[in-house]
Amino acid sequence: MRKMKLKKNLDNELNFVYNLKNKGIKVTPPRKMISKRDPVRLRGNSDVAILEVVENAHSSTDILMTIEKQKVCFIGDLLFSNCYPWIGSGDPKRWNDFMQILVEKDIEYFIPGHGPIATKKEVYQQIKYIKEILKLSKKYFEEKRDITEINPSDLSKEFEDWDDMVFRWNNKFLSEYYKR
Numbered sequence: 001m002r003k004m005k006l007k008k009n010l011d012n013e014l015n016f017v018y019n020l021k022n023k024g025i026k027v028t029p030p031r032k033m034i035s036k037r038d039p040v041r042l043r044g045n046s047d048v049a050i051l052e053v054v055e056n057a058h059s060s061t062d063i064l065m066t067i068e069k070q071k072v073c074f075i076g077d078l079l080f081s082n083c084y085p086w087i088g089s090g091d092p093k094r095w096n097d098f099m100q101i102l103v104e105k106d107i108e109y110f111i112p113g114h115g116p117i118a119t120k121k122e123v124y125q126q127i128k129y130i131k132e133i134l135k136l137s138k139k140y141f142e143e144k145r146d147i148t149e150i151n152p153s154d155l156s157k158e159f160e161d162w163d164d165m166v167f168r169w170n171n172k173f174l175s176e177y178y179k180r
Contacts, residue, residue: 034063054078057095058085064102071108078102081115081122084159084166087130088173096130099123129159137174147175 034040040051047069054062058077065074078099080086087095103123110118132155140147148171152160 054098056091057098058087059089066105066107068106071106072111073102073105073107073109074111075102075113077113079110079112079115079118079123079126080166081110081112081118082125083115083162084164084170085114085126085130086166087133087170092130092134092177096127096134099127103127125158128156132156133170133174137171138178141175141178147171147178 032040034051034053036053036055039053042049042051047067050066050068052064052066054064062076062078064076064078066072077086078095103120108119110120110123112118112122115122133150136150136154137147140150148168150171152162152164152167
């Protein structure tokens with residue numbers, strides 16, 4: 001299954017490059033790769049932006065950019081502000097561990113992949129949601145109960161206004177997650 005997915009991704013990438021070539025665009029390979037062990041520092045006139053790779057969190061690979069002087073982090077899909085995060089593409093436990101480390105850094109604003117600009121409050125809120133849903137779904141699994149029957153009302157009240165659709169997707173993912 002994984003090989004099939006990788007092949008499909010490669011086919012999509014090759015198709016994209018082929019279409020660019022047909023439009024007269026020259027594709028230039030990157031001169032510097034970003035890796036978990038080797039973040040990229042982009043220096044401007046008065047500030048530095050740091051590009052970092054985060055592996056096995058929200059997805060197999062995410063990238064974030066921190067501008068230290070501005071105390072801002074462009075965090076992409078590692079943060080879903082004021083809405084349920086989709087946890088089915090990566091490792092929710094590792095994601096939470098990473099977010100706990102990140103929130104302790106000197107950052108004031110987080111630019112999420114979903115939802116409004118956030119502060120540490122929203123980061124802690126997402127950490128809390130993931131902890132709660134993992135704990136509750138594990139309890140359901142151990143009791144041989146159907147994880148898909150967990151409802152938003154089973155969690156802290158602060159999540160009740162979040163959109164319900166992703167919550168259901170997460171439950172479906174978690175029902176398979178614990179079977180591994």
